Amino acid sequence: MKRIIGTLVVTGVVAVLGVAGVVYFGLINVGADDPHSAPVHAFLDTARDRSIEMRAQDIKVPDLTDQQQIRAGAGNYDSMCVACHLSPGAAPTELSNGLYPAPPNLATAGLAGNPAKTFWIIKHGIKATGMPAWGKSMEDQYIWGMVAFIQQLPTLDTSQYQTLVASSGGHQHGGGETSQRGGGGHHNDGDAETGHASDHDGAAESDQSSAAKSTQHIHADGKEHVHEH
Ligand code: HEC
Numbered sequence: 001m002k003r004i005i006g007t008l009v010v011t012g013v014v015a016v017l018g019v020a021g022v023v024y025f026g027l028i029n030v031g032a033d034d035p036h037s038a039p040v041h042a043f044l045d046t047a048r049d050r051s052i053e054m055r056a057q058d059i060k061v062p063d064l065t066d067q068q069q070i071r072a073g074a075g076n077y078d079s080m081c082v083a084c085h086l087s088p089g090a091a092p093t094e095l096s097n098g099l100y101p102a103p104p105n106l107a108t109a110g111l112a113g114n115p116a117k118t119f120w121i122i123k124h125g126i127k128a129t130g131m132p133a134w135g136k137s138m139e140d141q142y143i144w145g146m147v148a149f150i151q152q153l154p155t156l157d158t159s160q161y162q163t164l165v166a167s168s169g170g171h172q173h174g175g176g177e178t179s180q181r182g183g184g185g186h187h188n189d190g191d192a193e194t195g196h197a198s199d200h201d202g203a204a205e206s207d208q209s210s211a212a213k214s215t216q217h218i219h220a221d222g223k224e225h226v227h228e229h
Contacts, residue, residue, distance in 0.1 A: 053117065056119070072172065078165040078168070088156050088160075109154070111151055
């Protein structure tokens with residue numbers, strides 16, 4: 001018995017040293033252009049899915065068919081999400097191409113799981129993926145608005161999308177963004193999320209939201225609309 005325990009301890013120590021060595025000698029390539037191996041991918045995928053499932057299970061889903069909420073979701077989505085998640089008819093962007101894991105194209109994919117999971121993901125973000133935690137600056141009702149909107153998104157064509165965004169009243173999410181900037185909100189400078197990406201991108205990207213864009217995006221970075229809870 002003692003000997004078995006001894007063997008197990010030695011094996012454990014060797015395994016830990018092995019892993020430490022792999023890390024110490026930099027054998028893990030953290031480059032975003034180097035995909036995970038299949039086992040690492042499967043491990044991370046499962047960890048992510050289980051983590052979200054467990055945390056989203058008690059979230060109560062409100063009515064997601066309210067048109068006004070969907071419209072508000074459209075305005076916020078167009079301001080904050082399209083650079084990574086695209087919109088109907090939009091060409092890929094540098095962000096959508098360059099991030100790893102790649103942001104899913106929500107214009108075609110729709111909701112991956114149930115609305116509660118989508119809400120959790122938008123609110124809390126996903127570590128080390130580029131998906132931000134929007135709950136730091138957005139109130140829940142606005143996050144639900146985007147969930148409601150994303151649910152409809154795959155059914156919209158380019159012009160329906162634009163019409164909905166134009167009717168949304170722009171970017172508003174209870175994070176202090178409108179009160180800080182007052183009326184109008186014509187604020188296109190230094191817009192890292194949308195302006196920059198679309199500047200480099202061909203016709204598909206600029207025609208898809210130019211009408212709405214100039215009045216939409218009121219804040220330029222996360223810092224400006226973080227507020228105390
Ligand atoms: C800087 C890029 C970036 C921005 C901006 C961004 N996301 Fe994401 N998002 C990601 C990435 C990357 C993933 C994939 C993470 C993963 O695979 O684990 C993701 C995942 C998601 C998912 C899960 C989709 C699925 O199929 O599992 C949802 C929903 C989502 N984002 C919604 C949003 C919304 C809504 C916004 C805007 C408020 C937004 N994202 C803004 C990068 C971004």
